[in-house]
Amino acid sequence: MTRTQQTALAAGAATIGAALVTRALRAARRTDFSGKVVVITGARGLALSMARQLGQEGARILLAARDQGELDRARDELRAKGVEISTFACDLMNRQAVEELVEQAVKRYGAIDVLINNAGVIQVGPIDHMVVADFEEAMAVHFWAPLHAMLAAIPHMRQQGGGRIVNISSIGGRVGVPHLAPYCASKFALTGVSDALRAELADDRITVTTVLPGLMRTGSPFNAWFKGRHRDEFTWFAVSDSIPGITIDAARAAWQVIDACRHGDAELVITWPARLAIIANAVAPEAVALGMSIANRVLPGPTDDRSGDERHSGWQSASRWAPSRLTTLSERAAAENNELPH
Numbered sequence: 001m002t003r004t005q006q007t008a009l010a011a012g013a014a015t016i017g018a019a020l021v022t023r024a025l026r027a028a029r030r031t032d033f034s035g036k037v038v039v040i041t042g043a044r045g046l047a048l049s050m051a052r053q054l055g056q057e058g059a060r061i062l063l064a065a066r067d068q069g070e071l072d073r074a075r076d077e078l079r080a081k082g083v084e085i086s087t088f089a090c091d092l093m094n095r096q097a098v099e100e101l102v103e104q105a106v107k108r109y110g111a112i113d114v115l116i117n118n119a120g121v122i123q124v125g126p127i128d129h130m131v132v133a134d135f136e137e138a139m140a141v142h143f144w145a146p147l148h149a150m151l152a153a154i155p156h157m158r159q160q161g162g163g164r165i166v167n168i169s170s171i172g173g174r175v176g177v178p179h180l181a182p183y184c185a186s187k188f189a190l191t192g193v194s195d196a197l198r199a200e201l202a203d204d205r206i207t208v209t210t211v212l213p214g215l216m217r218t219g220s221p222f223n224a225w226f227k228g229r230h231r232d233e234f235t236w237f238a239v240s241d242s243i244p245g246i247t248i249d250a251a252r253a254a255w256q257v258i259d260a261c262r263h264g265d266a267e268l269v270i271t272w273p274a275r276l277a278i279i280a281n282a283v284a285p286e287a288v289a290l291g292m293s294i295a296n297r298v299l300p301g302p303t304d305d306r307s308g309d310e311r312h313s314g315w316q317s318a319s320r321w322a323p324s325r326l327t328t329l330s331e332r333a334a335a336e337n338n339e340l341p342h
Helices: 002-027 045-058 068-080 095-109 133-162 180-202 230-240 251-260 271-284 283-296 323-337
Strands: 036-043 060-067 084-087 114-117 163-168 206-213 267-270
Touching: 002 267, 036 045, 036 095, 036 133, 045 060, 045 068, 045 084, 045 114, 045 251, 060 068, 060 095, 068 084, 084 095, 095 133, 114 133, 133 163, 133 180, 133 206, 163 180, 163 251, 206 251, 206 271, 230 251, 230 323, 251 267, 267 271, 271 283
Parallel strands: 036 060, 036 114, 060 084, 114 163, 163 206, 206 267
Antiparallel strands: none
């Protein structure tokens, strides 16, 4: 056997050994959610889908959101399925409210075993029409709210001997996407603090999982905010969110998140386009930058007046193309996941 063959054999054995060790460690971290107290921010979309599946496993769920109507509809559906569910209406952009959310979980159930920071806001449009308030709102929801929730929950998790934290970031928290500047900025911040706290909390048996989803069919485009040529912006966003193959059903995405949480995984990237984009950005950032600049030329340009500064929801931005047959999957997801207006 030549030295090259020996080196290749040794490298292969080391790789297999590392994979086996990693698999064993993952299995050792596995937890059962039956009877566990799970706090989830959000009451529609992915949050509701996760609550359904965790509830079926016997978890005790506390959902938190600003809209009482959304909370009531989610609660009624879950209770009808036998899930132990309670709700807490609060403004997650308010630090005191977020801290009270954690205290309510401990007061009602005596513990907080899992914290899933999921609530989000999406502002879509050219930077020409984005203002500082858009960035402040995105940071408040995607960074400050999860941070305040984690800082409030960590002492309780330490006292009870461990816990699980899941932060729902985005592919936009690793790769900058045009027309999503506030969203990406805040998701990058969430990814950073999530990754940083993971190492610091490991000795306390608190696992932190960073989730980086690509396009998910949760129905969220209809509740996103659009600026500039808002009807055109909504069209490309809603149509993209309905393309089979590059998007994932909310229930499948929720299952992946729950499985990652169950095993205390460090990171989860959902959808193959998201994985490909992250890898490409790491090994060929100039090529990705060029691709994004080309994509930006295809996207709707800013308006010629300040009317583009006004934001409109997806429901206020209908066009001949959206809703249409091209957005059928996204519309179906909206109906299934509490994203419809009431």
